[in-house]
Amino acid sequence: MNDIPATVAVTGMNAKPDNPGPGVAVARCIRESPEFSGKIVGLGYDALDPGLYLKQYCDSGHLLPYPSTGDEALLNALKILNERENIDVLIPCLDAELPGIVRLRPLIEEMGIKVFLPTPEQLRLRNKDRLTELAQLAGIQCPDIKSVTHAGFFYKCQDEGWSYPLVVKGLFYDAKIAYTADEAADAFRHIAAEWGYPVLVQQMVKGEEYNLTAVGDGHGNMLGEVMMKKMAVTDKGKAWSGVSIFDQALYDASAALVKAIQWRGPLEVEVMRDKHGQYQLIEINPRFPAWIYLSVGVNRNLPLTLLKLALDQDIEPFPEPQTGILFIRYAIENIVPMADFESVVMSGGLSNLSQ
Amino acid sequence: MVNSNNEAPAIPSADTLRRLAISESGFVFDPVSGHNFTVNDTGLTILRSLQHEQDFTHLLQELQQEYDANPSDIERDVIEFIGMLREFVGE
Numbered sequence: 432m433n434d435i436p437a438t439v440a441v442t443g444m445n446a447k448p449d450n451p452g453p454g455v456a457v458a459r460c461i462r463e464s465p466e467f468s469g470k471i472v473g474l475g476y477d478a479l480d481p482g483l484y485l486k487q488y489c490d491s492g493h494l495l496p497y498p499s500t501g502d503e504a505l506l507n508a509l510k511i512l513n514e515r516e517n518i519d520v521l522i523p524c525l526d527a528e529l530p531g532i533v534r535l536r537p538l539i540e541e542m543g544i545k546v547f548l549p550t551p552e553q554l555r556l557r558n559k560d561r562l563t564e565l566a567q568l569a570g571i572q573c574p575d576i577k578s579v580t581h582a583g584f585f586y587k588c589q590d591e592g593w594s595y596p597l598v599v600k601g602l603f604y605d606a607k608i609a610y611t612a613d614e615a616a617d618a619f620r621h622i623a624a625e626w627g628y629p630v631l632v633q634q635m636v637k638g639e640e641y642n643l644t645a646v647g648d649g650h651g652n653m654l655g656e657v658m659m660k661k662m663a664v665t666d667k668g669k670a671w672s673g674v675s676i677f678d679q680a681l682y683d684a685s686a687a688l689v690k691a692i693q694w695r696g697p698l699e700v701e702v703m704r705d706k707h708g709q710y711q712l713i714e715i716n717p718r719f720p721a722w723i724y725l726s727v728g729v730n731r732n733l734p735l736t737l738l739k740l741a742l743d744q745d746i747e748p749f750p751e752p753q754t755g756i757l758f759i760r761y762a763i764e765n766i767v768p769m770a771d772f773e774s775v776v777m778s779g780g781l782s783n784l785s786q
Numbered sequence: 787m788v789n790s791n792n793e794a795p796a797i798p799s800a801d802t803l804r805r806l807a808i809s810e811s812g813f814v815f816d817p818v819s820g821h822n823f824t825v826n827d828t829g830l831t832i833l834r835s836l837q838h839e840q841d842f843t844h845l846l847q848e849l850q851q852e853y854d855a856n857p858s859d860i861e862r863d864v865i866e867f868i869g870m871l872r873e874f875v876g877e
Contacts, residue, residue: 639819639820641820659820660819660820660821662820673820674815674820674822676817676818676819676820677817677818678818678819704819704876706873706876707876708819708876708877754807754815754817755807755815755817
């Protein structure tokens with residue numbers, strides 16, 4: 432068994448129960464591995480991000496500047512953090528931060544921080560507005576999707592062959608189901624105000640949602656796939672409980688996708704399965720999902736795999752896919768001393784959480 | 787012995803049915819679709835029969851030997867059960 436004494440910085444420590452970020456789960460996967468003996472640095476964007484204070488998973492917690500503040504602010508923050516924490520590997524977990532971190536990868540690596548991420552071109556390929564191309568690469572169907580820049584579209588879209596209900600989506604986050612033109616226009620304005628343009632519209636697909644997560648090795652191979660059927664969702668459609676499955680068709684489509692774009696890094700493939708068992712590609716996320724702890728449940732610790740790849744360590748063969756393992760998420764209150772909160776608010780961070 | 791339309795119901799394929807994890811309690815899990823459902827003792831017997839017997843007429847004969855019930859009742863119940871099963875396994 433390896434010993435990994437690395438310092439790993441993990442972003443996405445937000446964890447509101449209706450839409451948690453993946454960071455806490457990623458940190459938990461790594462922390463609980465008997466192979467890991469290093470430190471975990473939790474990174475968030477808000478002083479109330481719960482993961483910053485979870486001493487069982489993070490040795491320290493720090494705030495980053497929001498991605499909208501630009502590359503220079505992020506780079507400066509990482510430099511300061513690296514001087515303090517001596518980071519070996521950075522695992523970004525949020526869609527919105529991926530473009531900046533991928534762009535800055537050479538400069539981040541110059542600091543001695545390793546990442547295992549796609550190239551900027553690979554990242555662009557999986558943009559939501561290029562889903563149709565990706566579906567063709569994967570050999571599966573996908574619902575019509577279109578970039579929209581004005582709300583007037585929703586009042587005449589039926590002339591172009593669209594029919595309600597539609598799903599209105601932000602480029603990075605958020606999706607709202609609209610049953611009428613007025614609802615769609617409201618969703619459009621809300622999403623544009625929060626996440627900017629373009630806003631995407633996707634034809635609603637009826638069926639059950641299935642997700643696959645894995646790591647692409649950058650040479651066309653998909654490693655350690657874990658598939659899950661959502662059993663219960665939050666009001667925002669996020670998995671609240673799920674069960675591990677194995678479907679060869681979903682495996683084949685995802686493996687074809689990873690091979691076609693030579694994906695490097697974690698990914699999540701979201702599909703809908705209709706009553707005839709046919710899949711429709713809904714989305715591809717360039718990161719681990721919030722339910723990634725299920726990978727530990729099925730003995731395929733994917734965040735640990737990613738860490739090993741970033742450190743250029745060998746990956747052992749994965750055990751056979753294990754089906755019928757459930758996760759049921761729950762919310763819990765963490766007690767936080769005011770001094771810890773004060774430290775995050777005033778200094779942007781909190782060290783020695785585990786002491 | 788077939789239904790009133792003189793057509794045997796479409797039975798989910800043996801491969802599909804053999805992939806099901808069936809417990810003694812009647813809890814059934816499909817590892818491909820992720821669906822789960824429960825069956826009673828009779829359903830459990832029919833499901834296990836269907837895993838190796840795909841001929842509807844033979845299946846009814848097997849069940850008639852096992853159960854002391856009107857053959858038309860058995861046929862009706864089995865057709866209904868197969869219909870539900872098809873929905874559960876997505877065929």
